[in-house]
Amino acid sequence: MQRLLARIMPVAVLSPTIILTTIFIYGFIVFSVILSFTGSRMFPRFNFVGFDQYTRLFANPRWEVAVENMLIFGILYILLSTLIGLTLAILLDQKIRNEGVLRTIYLYPMAISFIVTGVIWQWILNPGLGIQTFMRNLGFENFTFDWLVQNDLAIYCVVIAGVWQVSGYIMALFLAGLRGINTDIVNAAKIDGAKTWQTYRYVILPELRPMFLTAFVVQAHLAIKSYDLVVALTKGGPGFATELPSTFMYSTTFTRNEMGLGAASAVIMLCTIAAVVVPYLYSEIRNERRSA
Template sequence: MAAPAEVDFRTRLQDWLPRLVLAPSLAVTVFFVYGFILFTILLSFTGSKMLPSWNFIGFDNYIRLFSLPAWHTALKNIAIFATLYIVICTVIGLALAIFLDQKIRGEGMLRPIYLYPMALSFIVTGTAWKWFLDPGIGLQNVMHQWGWESFSFTWIKSNTMAIYTIVIAAVWQSSGFVMAMFLAGLRGIDNEILKAAQIDGASNWQLYRRIVIPLLRPAFLSAFVILAHLAIKSYDLVIALTGGGPGRATEMPATFMYSYTFTRKEMGVGASSAVIMLITIAAIMVPYLYSELKEKKS
């Protein structure tokens, strides 16, 4: 039989072992994530150019940031992109989820087909859609070879329409993921509730409008948070698809931050734009996390 001291040592070891194992990864996360967030915030209040400096200038970088036409273009583009991206992905994802929830044949084959685009990186998606939308080698060229000479689709070269090509590519990639979220929500609804409504004479339209869709509120909220987060951080898709062009027609806050930090050597301004993006993401995530914690406590 083990001595009491040995038992006590084993108990303490079992309590501390998970903490010791997780400590290195926790320390790395704190340093490289939260440490660099703090570093970026500090840089935004300095006159840093090519290299960091500790010449504190207050809110001058933020004042200059919001006076730059390129930043206003980036804000307008992210508003257009995020709105269309979130709305269209939500509508298509919900429609696909309702379609698959009808227990159709071939569901096991259709689900991975819809989800496959999400397995690709945004770089791959952007490159593929760039080729597809390029008038010289893509869809327009194919239509001309098939004899439809009047067909024209040059959005990717247009200053006013290029932003919508990014919406198309992003929706293509993310709609399947949103579908999976809604499908999981639909499969979690109690069938007894639906049967009771059908017995009461509810039509399919009334069933979905008054019962199913309201019960999918957590899925709607999760989809909104994830899509908004992806939209605000959009960089690689923009760079691969349009490179921020033509001109600055598809400039986004993320591409603006990179160009001002590493190309124009305006690290202070770039850091201030990064902080604005951080505040925007926090404004979305904090209420969501608060509501989740509140529901768990109740």
């Protein structure tokens, strides 16, 4: 009886979670894929239209803007966050005083929701409230910083807010990687006469390759599915200058009542995230099998 209970209890405990996950995650993913091949508008309609929704999607100028913005945001977001996070990690790894306090300060933005981050930076970057007004009150009458209301510059405000929030988390990843490096290798390089920059270039940074890969995957999927930060900071504006695929999908589905078109954009986002995550998972599974 005890053996039977030992076998049944884990299954009984995990079954509700597995069932709910299957229905409300993977089930709705399949449902969205099906809707993307239908002519659904305000409500689901299973009149299949083939790839018509995808044709309409890629011919939509707002989708083109959304994809372009995602590329700008994603590339700058990943590069700047990685550079800042790595730099902070290297500085904290020098055994400086009050490291714990500084580490907490750097990590604090990640504890804030993206909505709060967007609102904060909206105040800071608003020409009538933030940096521009502050500098002019100091006497710099001609100082101008109005990126938030410029069609071609507003997306960079989203980049600034996103980098500010995630850099501390990337710092923590790299700091953990630095603390995990075998000090004997570093000491051997110093004994051989390697300079500090050479030690980092040829010894330390190559050892951080898993951290670089992890940071890239985390930031890439955050960039692709970014929604709340944009809504809180710019609401997709001015106009739709800061539209991202996620905001396009939401507004298309729930504002313009184009459920089939919105589902098609969601499927494209899913495929993009899968293109980033699946190779990473495959490499991790392969490394585990090799080590076993």
